[in-house]
Amino acid sequence: MNKIVFEHYPASKLPEELRKGLEKDAMVRVVIEEEAKDERRDPFPGFKNLPKIERKPMTTGETLAAIRRIKAEDRPSVTAEEAVARIRRLRDDWDD
Numbered sequence: 001m002n003k004i005v006f007e008h009y010p011a012s013k014l015p016e017e018l019r020k021g022l023e024k025d026a027m028v029r030v031v032i033e034e035e036a037k038d039e040r041r042d043p044f045p046g047f048k049n050l051p052k053i054e055r056k057p058m059t060t061g062e063t064l065a066a067i068r069r070i071k072a073e074d075r076p077s078v079t080a081e082e083a084v085a086r087i088r089r090l091r092d093d094w095d096d
Contacts, residue, residue, distance in 0.1 A: 006030040 011019055011026040022028065058066070078086070 002034045004032040 007029055008027045009030045011022040011028050012024055014022075014028070014030075
């Protein structure tokens with residue numbers, strides 16, 4: 001992997017988007033590294049080796065049957081306030 005380093009580089013020579021928050025006369029250290037192909041922004045790196053499951057789209061009838069099946073389970077629903085309270089409790093547990 002190639003790496004280029006510029007020491008004491010004038011911030012004024014950087015592109016505008018990289019100069020944000022820097023003083024006009026600031027000196028910076030610029031490091032440029034080429035990413036390896038396998039490191040390039042894989043949003044789900046842990047899922048590379050999972051088998052791919054091929055599924056055909058559900059028909060309208062299958063979708064309606066699934067909805068009826070879920071409704072038949074008669075799960076208790078919660079209000080938005082109950083859901084928010086539950087999430088806040090979980091978040092507060094992490095803060096402890």
